[in-house]
Amino acid sequence: MEQTKEIAALLHLIDDPDDEVYSQVSEKIISLGKEIIPNLEHLWETTADEYTQERIEMLIHSLHFRDLQMDLKAWANDKEHDLFTGALLISRYQYPDLNLLTYYQELEKMRRNVWLELNSFLTSLEKVNVLNNILFNYYKIKGTEINYSHPDDFLVHKLVEAKKGNAIPIGILILSMASLLDINLYMINIPRQFILAYFDDDPENNTGTEFPPEHIQFYMDGASGQIFSHKDVETYFKRISVPPTPSYFKALNNKRIIQRMLEEYAKCFDNEKNAYKKNDLLSLAAQLNESDE
Structure with a gap:
């Protein structure tokens, strides 16, 4: 100026x-x-x-x-509110000069590598295994434990660069790829976990009240790509002494996923020196609530 x-x-x-x-x-x-x-x-x-x-x-x-x-x-x-874009915007909090186009191009390369291995004869599980194989074996993506002293592990652009991150950016990358490839993976709201679920049709139709939910075929860990059965999930709920109510098995929309990402990322700045960063990130999460009004 x-x-x-x-x-x-x-x-x-x-x-x-x-x-x-x-x-x-x-x-x-x-x-x-x-x-x-x-x-x-x-x-x-x-x-x-x-x-x-x-x-x-x-x-x-x-x-x-x-x-x-x-x-x-x-x-x-925006009616699309693309998940990958939302995650890149969060990266811009700490890296304001980030060139988003670079990461869109990398996502497209990943998508193409998976697409080349897919065909119409594969089952839903086989399609997800192809996606997992490309990300975790070809690209050597490594999942880390949630550690609030490592804020970069929460950012999807760092995951694309270093091939390392926790369940949140890895799960978001998987969901972004799945959306581009018409694979019916969605995030669900299981407590204390970043778990994806494969729905056999539109998750909006998932109105059942019984466990296991009839429209979910299997589950997937966001950090490792490991596949879980209904029995595995039921065992987890018993271990944490929480009943598996229907609200835990509804697909979260992209705004809710980004909101959860912001809330978790904010915990990385839980000290006096960085209190303003925590407040900033929580205010962005609250802003997503306001956009629903």
Whole structure:
């Protein structure tokens, strides 16, 4: 952004010790939009005072965050709200300059490798096994335990780059591939797990009240691709002393999956220094609720 007298005056006031003055200055700077970020970055590079640098960093963060809020709102209001896109938007919280096109291209390469191995004579289980084989054996994707001290393990772009992540981004990658390949995998709401289920028809028709749900053929672990039976799932519910009620076996829509991702990712910043990040991410999750109203 061109350095006008007004902008120069605003930047000069960033280090003002009066909190009220700084509050007004920061609001005005943020209202100018992300075009002012290069000016702020130049100021940061030419400022020796650490306190002023911290203020500049927070202003840049606030500008990126406002941009992300608008993009996530647009995604949620789009009738498609593509799952892979939603996950990449979450990556942009920590990596605001992410080039999304790069990851769409990688997803398409993965999709094509699976598609070449599929044919109309395969059973549903065989199709899922082909998908698993390409992701876990050909691409060597490795699942990790949920660890809130490793925030990058929650991000789908890091999974695509490093072929390593926890059940959340791996499950989202599997679901994204399945959607492109017309494989009926969906995420369900089993407690404390990121579990996918293969539905033999439209999951909207899954209105049964009995266990096992009649429209689910089998289950799949999001981190490893391991296949589970109804008996395995029933055993899990007995182990955690929770009855397998119908609500746990309904397919979650993409907004709910991204909302859950945000809520889990927020736990990575559960300390005083990063409290603002936790609040940001939870506010994005709440924003997805508002988009349903």
